[in-house]
Amino acid sequence: MHDRPDLTPLFEPRTIAFIGASKDIFKWGFNVLHHIIKRGFSGEIYPINPSGSDWFGRKMYASLDEIEMPIDLAVIVVKDTLVLETVRHCVLKNIPAGIIITAGFSETGPAGARLEREIADVARAGGMRLIGPNTMGVFSAYPSIMHALMGSMPLTPGSVGLIAQSGNLGTSISYRFLRRKIGISRLISTGNEADLSSEDILEYLENDEKTSIICMYLEGLRQPRRFFDAARRISPKKPLVLIKGGRTDRGAVAAMSHTGAVAGSDEIFSSMCRQSGIIQVDTMDEMVDIVGMLMQPRPKGNRVAIITLGGGWGVVATDACITEGLSVEPLEEPLIEKLDRILPAYWSRGNPLDLVAPARVSVITDTITELMEHAKTDAVFLMGLGYMSFRARGWLKSNTIPAEAAKEFSQIMISEERKLFELVVEMILRYNRPIIPVIDLMAFDIAMEGNPVQFLDDHGVMPYPCPDRAVHALAKVVAYRNRISSLVNEQG
C-alpha cells in the first residue's frame, strides 16, 4: 500500500514563489505569472528572477533567500538546465509543493530522463511533492482562484475535477466546459509525472469535497491496478468520465513519443473501465455533454418521452434513442385522451409527442406534467426550443415594423419562452427526473441579455444543440447508473 501525499499546499497554497518570472511577454515566465495575478490569486505571490528589479510595478526577488515568509508552492519556469538546482533550493527552504512547467526532460530521450529522475529523487528526499515537469500547470478554484496555467481561458469555479496527461487536451477540454457554463474545481496537467502521478491526483480528488465529477484524459498508467481499484471505489460516489489516447497501435506510438506512456491493450483497458464504472468516451464534446447530463437528476431507467415542436426533430431523436438503447414508450390510451384535451387537434397522438407549434407555453408544461404523473417516463427530451426568442430578437432589429410595436411584441415572446424555461427548471426539481432541453444552435448565439439559455445555465441545466448529442449523453448516463448499481451490489 502507499501513503497518500498531503496535496493541500499544491491546491490551496497561501504563498507562491514564482521562480523564473519574466517581463518578456512571449515567455511562459511572463504568461503564467500574468494569469495567476490577473485571475486574482488571494494569497501572496513572490516573483523571482536573479535580475531583481521589478515586474510591472511589483517587487521582483533576486532569490528565494530574500523571502522571509514560508512558501507553500513553487511554480518553476526556469530553463531546463536550472531546474535541478532550483528544486534543491526549494527543498532547502522547506517548500512542500512544486509545479515544474519547464520542458526538455524524459520526453526528449535518456539524458533528459536521467535528469528528471534526479530532480524527483531530490524533491522526494526533501519532502517536496512535484507536478511535472513538462506540465501545462494547475488550476485550483478553492479557496481562491489559482490559475497557474499556460492557457489563459478564464475558467470558472465549479465541481468538475479534470486530470489531463496532455496540456493541450486539458486546455481544449476545460475551455469547452467554460463555454457550456460548467465550472472546474481543479485542473491538473500531470506532465511527465516524475513524482505525482495521475493515480495520486485521482485519489486526492476522491476525497476533495469541492469535486463531485472527475474527468480524465489518459495516455498510459504507471500503476493500472491502483488506478482501477481507486476507480471502482470512487465511481459510485463521483462519476468518472475518461478519454483514452493511444488506443490504436499508431496512436500508442505517438503517445510514447509524447509522454513516454506505455498504453497496453486497448481492449483490456476498456473492459477494465467498464468493470470499474468508468464512463469511457471518444471525444471532448462527448465528455462535456455527459458531464452536463450528470448534473441533472439521475434517470431511474431507460424509458423516455420526446416532446417536440417540430416533426423532423422528433423523427431523428427517435432514431437516435432506439439506436442508443433507450425506450421510446408508446402512450397508453387514457393518457392520449387526457392529452387530446390539452393539445392542438393535429398533435401526433403518440411518442414522440409532436405538439405542432402550440400557441401557449402552458401546453408544453401541462404535457410534461401529464407524462410525469401518468406515464412510465424516466426522462423527457424537449426538442425545438429557443426559436421564440430568436424570432423576437429579429423583430427588434427590423426597420419594417414600428419600433414600439416590435418592442412590445418581442417582450411578450421573450418572456413567454423565459417562463417556459423557468417551469422546466421547477419541474426537474419537483419530479426529480431529467428534463433535457434541446435548443438549436442559433439560440446560443443570441447576445447575453434576453437570452433564455442563460437562465438554464444559471440553474445548472445544460441545453444540447441537437437531438443526437442529448440522446447519446442520456444513454451513457443510464448505462453508468446500471453499472454502478451492480458494482454496489458486488461490493455490498
Added chain:
Amino acid sequence: MHDRPDLTPLFEPRTIAFIGASKDIFKWGFNVLHHIIKRGFSGEIYPINPSGSDWFGRKMYASLDEIEMPIDLAVIVVKDTLVLETVRHCVLKNIPAGIIITAGFSETGPAGARLEREIADVARAGGMRLIGPNTMGVFSAYPSIMHALMGSMPLTPGSVGLIAQSGNLGTSISYRFLRRKIGISRLISTGNEADLSSEDILEYLENDEKTSIICMYLEGLRQPRRFFDAARRISPKKPLVLIKGGRTDRGAVAAMSHTGAVAGSDEIFSSMCRQSGIIQVDTMDEMVDIVGMLMQPRPKGNRVAIITLGGGWGVVATDACITEGLSVEPLEEPLIEKLDRILPAYWSRGNPLDLVAPARVSVITDTITELMEHAKTDAVFLMGLGYMSFRARGWLKSNTIPAEAAKEFSQIMISEERKLFELVVEMILRYNRPIIPVIDLMAFDIAMEGNPVQFLDDHGVMPYPCPDRAVHALAKVVAYRNRISSLVNEQG
C-alpha cells in the same frame, strides 16, 4: 420517363403575390412576408389580404384581381379551408408556381389528404407547380435573395443546395451552414409534396449552375428508383450528402405521422446510397463538416500527415485516423534529416509531427512544404492553431502590463498567426491538396476583428474545432472519391 418541370418561376421569380399577408406579428402571414422584404427581394412583391388597407406603409391588395402585372410566384399562407379556392384563383391568373406554407392537410388524416389531392389536381391541370403544403418555405439566393421561409436565420448566398423533408431540420441545418460561413444557393422545405417532390427538386439542382453540392434530409421517397438513378448521375459531378430520418422502426412510425413518408428497409436504403455515390451521414454537424471538406481540393488517396503544436492533439488525431481508415504514413529517413534542420531539437521525428511549440510560423509552413514536396502525402492536418491570437487578445484586456506594450506585442502575435493562415490558403492552391486547420473552439469566440479564423472563412477554408471531426470528414470524402471513381468506371 417524366418531363422536367420548369422551376424558374419558383426559384427566380420576378414578381411575388403574398396571399394571406397579415400585420399580426405572431402569424406566419406577417413573419414570412417580413423575411422576404427584410432580406431584400429585388423583384415586385404584392401583399394580399381581403381587408385591403396597408402593410406597414406598403399597399395591401384586397385580391389577386387588383394586380395587373403577371405574377411568377404565389406564396400562400391563408388558412387551410381557403387554400383550394386560392389555388383556383392563382390558376385563373396563370400563376406558374406556388409555395403553400399553410398546414392541416395529409398530415392530419384522410380528410386532409383528400383536400390536398384536390388542390394538387387543380394546380397541375392549370399548369401551376406547387411546393407544399405544410412547408417551411423556400430560400433562393440567385438572382437576388428570396427568403420565403418561416425561419429568420440570415442565410448567405453560396453553392450548397439543401432539400429538406422537414422544415425544422432544414432550419437547423441551414443555420449551421450560416454559422460555419457556408453559403446556400437554394433551400427547399418540400412539405407534404402534394405536387413537386424531392425527386423533382433534386433533378432541378442537377442542372442548376449555382449549386455545386447538394444536401438532403429525407424521411421517405415516392419514387426511389427515379431518385437513385438521378443520384448516380449527379454524384460524380455534384456530391450528395444525405441524412435519412426514420431509420429505425420506431423512427419510421414517427416519420409516418410527420410527413406520411413510408420509409422502407433501412439496410436497402443505405446500400442504395453507397451504390449511387451518396455520402450518407448521421447528424447535422457531420453534414456541415463534410461539406466544408468538399470545398477543399479533393484528396487523391488516404495518406495523411498530422502536424501538431501539442502532443495530445497528435495522439487523438492519430487514433481517429486509424479508426477511420486513413493512413498515418511513417516519415522516411531522408525527410526526417531535412526536417531536423528546420525543426526544434525535440520534435517527434515521426508522423504525427509534433513541432513542440515552434518559435516562428515559417517553421510550420516549411514543414508543410517539405511534406508536400518529398513525402507521400494526400492531405495535411494542422492541429492546435488559434492560440496565438487568443493569448494576444488576453494581453490587450490586461491591466497588469502597460497598454502600449500590450498593444505592440499583441499586434505581432496576431499578425504572425494571420500570416500563417495566409500561407495555408496559398499552399492549398499551390499543391492542390487539402490542408485542414484544426482550431480550438476558443478561437471561434474571438470577436470578428482580428480573428484569424475570419481570414480562412473568407477564403473558403473551413477550420474544424477538434481533431475527431476533421478526421471523420476527410475519411468520408476519401471514401466518396473512391466510390465515384468506380461509378465512373462502371458507367464509362
